Amino acid sequence: MGEKNDIIIGIDLGTTNSLVAFADEAGPHLIAGENGPDDVIVPSVLGFDEAGVLKTIGVEAREHAVEQPTTTIHSVKRLMGRGFADVAQEAAALPYRVERRDESGERDIASIIVGERSFTPPELSALILRDLKQRAETHFGRSITKTVITVPAQFDDAQRQATRDAGQIAGLEVVRIVNEPTAAALAYGLDRKEDATIAVYDLGGGTFDISILRLEDGVFEVLATNGDTHLGGDDFDNALISLFASEIRDQFGIEITSPTIKQQLRTLSENIKKRLSDDDEAQIQIAIGNDKVYEKTITRDDFEKMIDPFVARTLDACSRAMKTAGLTQSEINQVVLVGGSTRVPYVRRRVGEVFDTKPYTALNPEHVVAMGAGVQAAILSGIERDVLLLDVTPLSLGIETLGGAMGKLIPANVKIPCQASETFTTFKDGQTNIKINVLQGERELADDCRSLGVFELGGIPPMPAGLPKIDVTFLIDQNGILSVSAKEQRSGKAASIQIIPSHGLTRDEVKRMEQEAITHAREDMAAHHLIDVRTTLEFDLNKVEGMLDRYETQFTVNETTDFSKRISELRSFARSCDDATTINERREAFNQSTLPLAERAMTAALSGSIASTDGDDDRAPEKH
Ligand code: ADP
Ligand code: MG
Numbered sequence: 001m002g003e004k005n006d007i008i009i010g011i012d013l014g015t016t017n018s019l020v021a022f023a024d025e026a027g028p029h030l031i032a033g034e035n036g037p038d039d040v041i042v043p044s045v046l047g048f049d050e051a052g053v054l055k056t057i058g059v060e061a062r063e064h065a066v067e068q069p070t071t072t073i074h075s076v077k078r079l080m081g082r083g084f085a086d087v088a089q090e091a092a093a094l095p096y097r098v099e100r101r102d103e104s105g106e107r108d109i110a111s112i113i114v115g116e117r118s119f120t121p122p123e124l125s126a127l128i129l130r131d132l133k134q135r136a137e138t139h140f141g142r143s144i145t146k147t148v149i150t151v152p153a154q155f156d157d158a159q160r161q162a163t164r165d166a167g168q169i170a171g172l173e174v175v176r177i178v179n180e181p182t183a184a185a186l187a188y189g190l191d192r193k194e195d196a197t198i199a200v201y202d203l204g205g206g207t208f209d210i211s212i213l214r215l216e217d218g219v220f221e222v223l224a225t226n227g228d229t230h231l232g233g234d235d236f237d238n239a240l241i242s243l244f245a246s247e248i249r250d251q252f253g254i255e256i257t258s259p260t261i262k263q264q265l266r267t268l269s270e271n272i273k274k275r276l277s278d279d280d281e282a283q284i285q286i287a288i289g290n291d292k293v294y295e296k297t298i299t300r301d302d303f304e305k306m307i308d309p310f311v312a313r314t315l316d317a318c319s320r321a322m323k324t325a326g327l328t329q330s331e332i333n334q335v336v337l338v339g340g341s342t343r344v345p346y347v348r349r350r351v352g353e354v355f356d357t358k359p360y361t362a363l364n365p366e367h368v369v370a371m372g373a374g375v376q377a378a379i380l381s382g383i384e385r386d387v388l389l390l391d392v393t394p395l396s397l398g399i400e401t402l403g404g405a406m407g408k409l410i411p412a413n414v415k416i417p418c419q420a421s422e423t424f425t426t427f428k429d430g431q432t433n434i435k436i437n438v439l440q441g442e443r444e445l446a447d448d449c450r451s452l453g454v455f456e457l458g459g460i461p462p463m464p465a466g467l468p469k470i471d472v473t474f475l476i477d478q479n480g481i482l483s484v485s486a487k488e489q490r491s492g493k494a495a496s497i498q499i500i501p502s503h504g505l506t507r508d509e510v511k512r513m514e515q516e517a518i519t520h521a522r523e524d525m526a527a528h529h530l531i532d533v534r535t536t537l538e539f540d541l542n543k544v545e546g547m548l549d550r551y552e553t554q555f556t557v558n559e560t561t562d563f564s565k566r567i568s569e570l571r572s573f574a575r576s577c578d579d580a581t582t583i584n585e586r587r588e589a590f591n592q593s594t595l596p597l598a599e600r601a602m603t604a605a606l607s608g609s610i611a612s613t614d615g616d617d618d619r620a621p622e623k624h
Helices: 059-063 084-093 121-140 157-169 180-187 233-252 259-276 300-325 345-355 368-380 507-519 521-550 557-576 580-607
Strands: 008-013 017-024 027-030 045-048 054-057 072-074 097-101 109-114 117-119 146-151 173-179 196-203 208-216 219-228 281-289 292-299 334-338 397-401 405-410 418-425 434-440 450-457 470-476 482-488 494-499
Touching (some): 008 121, 008 368, 017 121, 027 368, 045 059, 045 121, 054 059, 054 121, 059 072, 084 097, 109 121, 117 121, 121 157, 146 157, 146 180, 146 368, 157 173, 173 368, 180 196, 180 219, 180 334, 208 300, 219 300, 233 281, 233 292, 233 300, 259 281, 259 300, 292 300, 334 345, 334 368, 405 470, 405 521, 434 482, 450 482, 450 494, 521 557, 521 580, 557 580
Parallel strands (some): 008 146
Antiparallel strands (some): 008 017, 017 027, 045 054, 045 072, 097 109, 109 117, 196 208, 208 219, 281 292, 397 434, 434 450, 470 482
């Protein structure tokens, strides 16, 4: 970092949520608040008291938005830099007071009245900026005076100026205003790649923007924008809320009027929506009073039908933007997803269809604009992005296999784009889940590698261990974005994850990891071998256990007890012994002794039926 006073932060000043970030050699980082590393999102909400004195900002203010509608100020971004006449309609829909402020000689501006006080939109935005500034100051332990702030691509000069004013009021020099879609592309590092046409689809809480960017020589130009200033995740929430409210009306004859229950309903509905992004169904329970409880289960299918009209409107806007830019879908090289509402799988699917390409989701869509603002800030403060060789993989990539070993799929120093596949299988009879831990590094044990991300493949049909075939594919595209997918051959069940392997890595870090692998080569090999031997033993013991269980009637009580005892003895022996050869000898001897039992079981199997087993272990996959 250069001069001591040169830290520049990057701020995403959103309609719904705001965040602050910075970038160093290893890439962009979000700055968290006092509630731990996950506390990075500040809802753009201000809580005042009746007199107009600011009481709370962010999460706490938002919790009372419905209960205290006239003193909880949100969505200020909608009013920024616009004349009162322009926002009259907008203002009518906001629960707090918005009035015309006559400024002689200037154009009428909108002002927000809280209690006895009146605020301009930049003054209110400044309160959020000040909060973010403080976060950054706590993080760096020094005063921060410079920032980059992002705005929607279609913001006009007055709106951009109002954003600068907000910064100034907060004691921040706004060194650059950056378009949100450009920031998203910067976060993905697309500016360092070859020229391309990029669509940025941004579905937030209350606004939708589609932007088409042209990247040439590292510079982005906005070719077209389209969207809807009243379309977003709030509509998804409202669809759920009206469904619940009308069912409560029908079932209990109750109209929900209490602000507290309304607030509760809103919070619950948003939570249900978020859960449906991960799960196939979600449940709601609301106490209506008089021991009455309203209960409802919503499936992902139900939800998709409810939000389809909103999603369809975003897709229409995408088509219009392509038309304005004079482009067809095949001319769009990449699609970047931005905004919390693009976590909805249905949104991802449909956007992929309309552009006929798999959208980028490697970065958290709620964080990506702030991360890009941080990258822009770093560029302006002269921080070199540690240009790891961009056209090869700096370190090996693979997945964690059974017993905690690193199974490499793509070695270090391979030219990108590249692809590799391998087939894995289950370890336990009837196993229906597999956890895929994506690793980076040169060491043999998963624990000594960097975990880049974890995902789960579920819904594998129950089969005996070793039978399912799970294809795991690693694909690194020309931009260095890694997609890992897992697919079970018989059922076609699939799951995937996207990752940027170079994020969080510096050249020094790569060197250190390479060096460590060399230093530990011998012990790593031994450790890997030991894992393999233990895994094979466990696999064999499981088989015998399954047999004892399934053909119980074929064995004497003595035999069953004897073998169960020997199995658990062998297990604890294998745990305490780290000599692979000895474990292997014991395993072979044990297997030998089980042959007579296996024969009897086989005879029984041929004459009778085989009982099926079930299980849902999410053990790591085993090589096929
Ligand atoms: P903005 O840019 O308007 O400030 P964000 O990008 O922060 O907004 O998006 C906020 C919206 O994202 C909210 O409607 C929120 O409910 C929604 N959201 C956040 N997480 C999820 C999720 N896991 N599934 C669905 N929607 C989500
Ligand atoms: Mg946003």
